[in-house]
Amino acid sequence: MSTRTPRLRIDAPVGFLLGISLLLAVAVAALAASPADFALSARPHPAAARSFPLFGSLAGWGTTSGSISSPGPTLAVVLGDEVTITLNSADGRPHNWLLDYDGDTNEDAGEPLSNVFSGSPEVLTFTATTAGTFTYWCTVHFGSMFGAFVVLAPEDPPFASLSMPDGVQRWTGGSTHRIWWNLSDAQDPNSALVVYVNYSSSAGSGPIAGPLAGTSNPNHLDWSLPAIDATDVVVNLTVIDTGGRKAFEEALVPVIDSTAPQLSGRFPGSGATDVPRSAIVMITFSEGMNPSATGSPSTVALREDPAGPWIPGTVSWDGPANTVLTFDPLPTLAASASYRVFVNASARDESDPGNPLASADSWTFTAGATVDTTAPVIAHVPPGSIPLGEGLEIAATVTDDGAVASVRLNWTDPTGANLNLSMSASGDRYSTLIPQQLYAGTVSYFLVAVDAGGNAVRNPTATVPVAAPPGVVVLFGNLRGWGFSPDSLSTPGPTLTLSEGESIELLIIGYGGAFPVRHDFYVDWDRNGAPGPGDTVSADVRGNSTRLTLRGEHVGTFTYFCAYHPSTMFGAVVVTGASPAGGLDPLLLGGIGVAAVAVVAGVVLLRRRGKSP
Structure with a gap:
């Protein structure tokens, strides 16, 4: 059994043109065979x-x-x-x-x-x-x-484009947000178009509005969000013209958050004594918070107890997560004095407009007699490498002569993106996860530890390579299509070519930034438009990767899909056999393959367009 990198055939002028000619012939035959699916209006379109x-x-x-x-x-x-x-x-x-x-x-x-x-x-x-x-x-x-x-063109179906949501929203459940879209049709004015807006998610689905009449662009409506917690909400826009032709557009709402945040950590703890006079105050929340609303002096404050002066200080966050607020008092705390920390219900999470804190909280601690000047000690061994398409745990042992207040990981990925992440503690062991790596290159990072007295230490910068396993073909996928890199996604995706009986190892990487959606990869060997027992099917990926062996079982041109998003995530698998004397030129086979994949994908898209709104 041999393995090799699949070839992407893009330089076959004769075969490609003949293949496109075949595509046109097949398309004409399909029009003749299925007039209902391709019904067109003959009305002329007046210029507007x-x-x-x-x-x-x-x-x-x-x-x-x-x-x-x-x-x-x-x-x-x-x-x-x-x-x-x-x-x-x-x-x-x-x-x-x-x-x-x-x-x-x-x-x-x-x-x-x-x-x-x-x-x-x-x-x-x-x-x-x-x-x-x-x-x-x-x-x-x-x-x-x-x-x-x-x-x-006059024979085209309507056009629909959602501009809001645009895939980066983090909305508060039960709040109201505006959805914006544009629409157009070659035959009908906007006012004659019928619009349906729906949503779907793992936490529930339902209508938002419709039927609505189109208006002049941009169109909009105000959506009262359901009180759900979900990270996969998809808004669907369906537009139907007077000839019954439909257009669909979908947009992701990465987060709808209906859960009130809570305090999950307090430092110094409630009732703590002999706290260093140089201490900092750290408050950990159960989820990311709105830094401006939560970090204001009217929300988080420190006061000498029971009715002493308010203590000025500076506020910082463990961005971008914004789950840990650090209050650093400007003056040194008074020896043996008692202090009270206040966190008011005006604290809000990072959703828009934000869920308020479940309940206000306060607690006291007592300062000791000394000022701590000794920094923590970090013991850490960097990993040897990070597999492409995966994340990796970074762990360290951190000790101090008093108490460790926080340990953070500051890392920069191969693209130059930088994050500052809090590390969670289990005894003296602190750990966090470097997110999924999509680009080969080098990750650099360092750790910063701070003790209760505000003393900080940073370890030397470590560098770790990010690479795909040797001999593996990497295929990236998201809603924009497939590609051999995150920057080359297309519809259709690249053509995978192998010989009959040959195998290639694929690394399927599904990604979508901070809010990836679910994908898979399957080869439709039986050409029925759905994954089945005889098809090559991967495990699901969602912000991670999976390995798959692709073997050339059948000679011919086949289509690979994501079963969840077949209309945009498809491409061709070409399995070649021994060519007889005078047989078809392989360049012609490549062109025919493009034609066949386009036709099959068109059938899948027509099935989508036949769905009820």
Whole structure:
């Protein structure tokens, strides 16, 4: 049995063109065979005037100066529309706007291009002459300044795009938040489109609103969130035109939090005595907190007990988790004096607008007679490596002549991202988990320990390599598709090519930032569009990785999918056999493979579009 890296065939002009020709022939046959699935309206589309405001900065684009993101908002028009874009510089820098029809990022003849603008708004007007999905850029800066521009052909289904939620929300259960979306149709005005909005999650599913009539863009509604705790809420937008054609769009709400935070740790503890006069106060919460609401003097304070002066001090957090608040008194505490710590119910967790603390709390401790000047001692051995796609526990032994108040891990990943994490204690052993590593390279980190007297020590910086196991092919997946790296995700994903009887080892990595969703990987050997007993199926991944052996059992072109998100997460597996004399050129096989995968994926997508809203 042999192993090798699968090949991604992208340089087969003759075979690819013949394959695309086959795709067109199959598509025409499908239209003839299934008229109900492909029903089109013959009504002509009158050209319309469509206007968009856009604000640009180095951070991206937005329809207002306060909604700038990267990618910027998706703009949708219909072929032949007269488009007017009013362009504004949100950061005062010079920008421009290019609609890149041919995808080469160059300013080519025939592509709409604005003048450079900075102070005054720039108005660009053009006719949408080419149907398809394109990218718009600021060609002065590129980088984060891009977005999608969709030109619908008259026969296209409606267009729907959710702009809020946008996949980073952490909302409070029972609160109200606004959902925003844009819609368009080649045949019907927005007012003739029917809209349904629903949500689904592991904690429950249900309707949000609908049927609604579309309005001028942007559309919106206010959603009273259910009182649930969930990390996988998906908002679904369904748009139906008068011909019965449908468009779907989904957006993740990473967290809906309905649980009130509680105090889970107090340092010094309630009733503690002989506390060093240089002591700090540390408060641990059961979840991440809103730093400004919780760290204000009106929420957390220290006072000499029973009715002495309030003690000034500084507040810091163990960001980004924000579960541990440290209050460092500015004056040295008075010898043998009693002090009371106050934590009021105005403390809120980090959800929006925030669950208040379950109940206010206070406790006392008594200062000793001495000032501690001896720092803790850290004993730690760095790991040899971190597997790509996995996290890793970092542990150390920390001791002190008094009491250890906190130990933190400050680490930087191969991309330069930096986190400062609290380490949990079990006796003298402190540990935490380095998150899932998506990029090969080097992680660097150091530990900082602080004792009850506020004395700190830092160990030397350690460096640890991040790498995939040798001989393993790494395949990354999330809702945007599949790719050999997190930066190369596409739909369809890369083609995996192997010979009959050959095996390759795959490392499937599912990721999604701080709030990953569930994925899997399966090869549809029987071509029925669903995982079955004869298919090669991986374990589920959700912010982690799994290994899988892929063996070329059958000669031909097959499709691999994520069973949970088949419409965007698919690609081709090509298994080659011995070619007879005068047989098909392998380049032609690659082109046919692209055609076959597109057709199969189209069938899966049609099945999705046939769902009830």
